[in-house]
Amino acid sequence: MDFGDRPPMKVITKGPIQVYQMDEASEGIALFPLPLPKLQQYQHELIRPHRHDHYTGFFLEEGTITTRIDCQPVIINKTSFLLSYPGQIHQVGSAHPCKGWILGFDAKLIDESVRHLFEQSLSRLLLLRLDEGEQAWFKTMLGLLYVALHENKTAIFRQKLIQTLLNGFIYRVAAIFQRQLDDRIRDYSTRHLEMTRKFRQLLTQQVFTCKQPSLYAQQLNVSTSHLNDTVKSVTGFSVTYHIQQSVLAEAQRLLVYTDLSIQEIAIRLGYEDAKYFIRLFGKGAGLSPTKFRKNTR
Known part of the structure; x- marks a missing residue:
């Protein structure tokens, strides 16, 4: 794999939101070091809102990246690891001189139980805090995976090695995530979680x-602002x-x-005004309902 010019991904444009898909030649996994060679040639693509159809992990050894995931600001540095879910909207704000790795992989490549752990989390932002030992471990594992990916494709057990290294890395991510999730839950009162x-x-x-936050707040006998603050503190x-x-x-x-x-769909979802539903769907999905149906089918 030659990552010298750009990541091994292809862009599928769907309305104003571009979708980055893993290139077929990548075998469902891509790993490339930062800084990227010739980054300036496609930097404008990174600052535009876009989605990935796969998991994407960001690990830095030096420097800082500021980005937004589903409109939420995120700062990534060497003490953190960010894993974004397929379909989330990315928008890079700035990338100060940095060194590290970006890892992309298809969901089908990881253990189903791990995938469920990620997807069923109350929080839709998987941002881990890393201590020095974990930082060193991540650096070593990603380096080994990079070497394995660059081996001759005919090398014996190459694919098995890649799969094993990827799963080992993700298992460690999952273990840290679960531990920090447990710690985080303990920080909240039982009432907030309930x-x-x-x-x-x-x-x-x-x-x-x-569809009004105030109606849910009434049923829970709290103010709208208290419900919003509580839900946001627990889920992000x-x-x-x-x-x-x-x-x-x-x-x-x-x-x-x-x-x-x-x-009919608008009415089923509770919208008498189909035009309003179409605008709402377009804002959330990045394209109209008709185009979404056509492209997906």
Whole structure:
């Protein structure tokens, strides 16, 4: 693999939001060192909002990167490791002179139990704190993986070695994530956790008929601001964000797996005004419902 010019990915443009897909020649995994050679040739692409159809990890040995993940500002340095989920929107703000690694891999390459741990987390932002020992371990493992990826493709057991190194790395990420998640949960009162879980349960049951944060707050007998602060402190995202994401996910399912018209889907999701639903969907998905259905199918 030659990463000298640009990462082994291809860009699929869907409306204003570009989608970066893993190149078929990458075998579902890409690892490239920072700083990237000839970065200036495509730096403008990185600062535009874009998505990846795969997991993406950022690990720095030196320097700092500021970025936004689903509109949430994130700062990455050598004491942290960021793993973004497929479909999340990235927008790089600045990358001060830095040294490190960017790892991309398909979800199908990692253990299902680990994937469930990531995807079922209350937080949609997986940002780990690393101590010096963990930083050294990450650096060593990513270096070994980089060497394995650059071996001759005919080398015996090459693919097995790559798979083993990737899974070993992700298992360590998962272990640190679970430990820090447990620590984080202990930092919150039982009431905060219980309120967040009750909100999520109500959201699942009522999202298509109840889209105002204030209505959920009334049912939980708290103020709207208190509910929002509580949910955001536990999950990292506001009540409004959770509502919008739940509606968007169901709209996408109906567009892909049914033949309902856009008007019918809007009504089913609780929107009498189809034009408003179309604008809302476009803002969240980056393209219109019609284009999403056409491209996905």
